[in-house]
Amino acid sequence: AQTVTQSQPEMSVQEAETVTLSCTYDTSESDYYLFWYKQPPSRQMILVIRQEAYKQQNATENRFSVNFQKAAKSFSLKISDSQLGDAAMYFCAYKGGPTRANSKLTFGKGITLSVRP
Amino acid sequence: GAGVSQSPSNKVTEKGKDVELRCDPISGHTALYWYRQSLGQGLEFLIYFQGNSAPDKSGLPSDRFSAERTGGSVSTLTIQRTQQEDSAVYLCASSLNPTSITGELFFGEGSRLTVL
Known part of the structure; x- marks a missing residue:
């Protein structure tokens, strides 16, 4: 079974600075997808960024980028120019390749993440 | 509606009572998921519905938990004889194309269940 590990329970960053959130995963599959979701106090999860395992290029969405190291099974999220609105809980998630059995996220x-003004 | 709607937002119940949690997915989304988020834990998969296929119930923690999805739309998660360890936030999500990278999950705001 696939597992996703986020070993840091909390992090803090100064406003306008850069922070990196770590994530490692374990899988025997070669084709899969990785995601970072943000959960603000409202509890509604929002997709931040996604990465396809077969793509070597790291995904980027505005101030958010990932460092995807497939061999190391590492998928970290970098937030640049941190803003107060970035304060939230961040979840790393894994989904296997395109079959029905793989349609759920782990x-x-x-x-x-807290952001200091 | 524009997003995934869940009700109730908060529910307090006594141990041993049954509860029903409702999820109204985004119109047209064929896939619907239930997850449980306990304090200090990640999101625990409970059940997955896709169209008319048999649901994936592999995440349901006990036979006290059940879920149904009527007409391919609204879903109800039922917890019978609730226990204190059932206290958690129950999140529902829906997806238009769950098997692809673009199959983003859209989440509701969750139902917080407190069992006294």
Whole structure:
């Protein structure tokens, strides 16, 4: 079974600075997808960024980018120019390749990010 | 509606009572998921519905938990004889194309269940 590990329960960053959130995963599959979701206090999970395992290029969405290291099974999220609105819980998630059995996401335990003004 | 709607937002119940949690997915989304989020834990998969296929119930923790999806739309998660360890936030999500990278999950705001 696939597992997703987020070993840092909490992190803090100064506004306008850069922070990196770590995630590792374990799988025997070669084709899969990885995601970072944000959960603000409203509890509604929002997709931040996604990465296809077969793509070597790291995904980027505005201030958010990933460092995807397939051999190391590592998928970290970098937030640049941190803003107060980035304060939330962040979850790393894994989904296997395109078959019905793989349609559910496996989540890590999450990391609480606080942003200091 | 524009997003995934869940009700109730908060539910307090006594141990041993049954509870029903409702999820109204985004119109047209064929896939519907239930996850449980306990304090200090990640999101635990419970059950997955896809169209008319048999649901994937592999995540249901006990036979006290059941879920149904009527007419391929609204879903109800039922917990019978609730226990204190059932206290958690129950999140529902829906997806238009769950097997692809673009099959983003859209989540509701969850139902917080407290069992006294």
